[in-house]
Amino acid sequence: MIAIGLTLLGIALMLYAKRHPQSRDEDKVIDDEDELTLIFNKTIELVNAEKYYLNKNLKLSDLAQELASNERMVSRAINRFGSGNFNKFINAFxxxxxxxxxxxxxxxxxxxxxxxxxxxxxxxxxxxxxxxxxxxxxxxxxxxxxxxx
CATH class of the missing domain: 1.10.10.60 (Homeodomain-like)
Incomplete structure (x- = not known):
């Protein structure tokens, strides 16, 4: 009887959690958006200042390394705020x-x-x-x- 009660309580808690996400999840999304914005702005500054777009062999990994970030985050920032993917972004410059x-x-x-x-x-x-x-x-x-x- 106690096991059934605990199971029902667990199910109820899971349903509640799905309907009422914690603010920490929202904060994480905001933090992620802020980080992507920062990465994108730094990417534009770096590409402009160093004229990285003139490098025929430029790769996403090169920019990520220069930005002290990872490729996934730089790519997400470019896709989110730029005019397409990495190649389109660099080609625009x-x-x-x-x-x-x-x-x-x-x-x-x-x-x-x-x-x-x-x-x-x-x-x-x-x-x-x-x-x-x-x-x-x-x-x-x-x-x-x-x-x-």
């Missing part, structure tokens, strides 16, 4: 840099392939695809439009 080179005048004699390489892309195809995805036009079209202004 590369595209912004390439826009400057395409219209800067100083690099007018550079081919599109040379600009792609200068900006950290490993090949012309990935540069064209990322650029078109980000801007809606090819690098050549972008250069022509901007230079005609």
């Amino acid at each position: 590369r595209i912004e840099h390439s826009k400057e080179l395409l219209i800067g005048g100083k690099f007018d004699h550079y081919t599109i392939e040379a600009i792609a390489e200068e900006c950290g892309f490993s090949n012309k195809v990935s540069f064209y695809n990322a650029f078109k995805s980000e801007t809606g036009m090819s690098p050549t079209q972008y250069r022509a439009v901007e230079q005609s202004k």
Whole structure:
């Protein structure tokens, strides 16, 4: 009889816990969100300051190591606050840099392939695809439009 009572009490406690989560769980979510925000902000600062996006071989693990964090947290921060995954995040920096080179005048004699390489892309195809995805036009079209202004 006591065993049945304890079992029912245990079930009741489990149901109560599911319906009334403890505030510690909510605090953990808030702390996690704060940590992700901090990691994301540090990631942006690091990528900008050190121009990590120019490194063709940049990996998530490289950034995580520099941030003294782990890959999972850096990836979660980028996915949560960035414009997609790690590759899209880094490519956004590369595209912004390439826009400057395409219209800067100083690099007018550079081919599109040379600009792609200068900006950290490993090949012309990935540069064209990322650029078109980000801007809606090819690098050549972008250069022509901007230079005609």
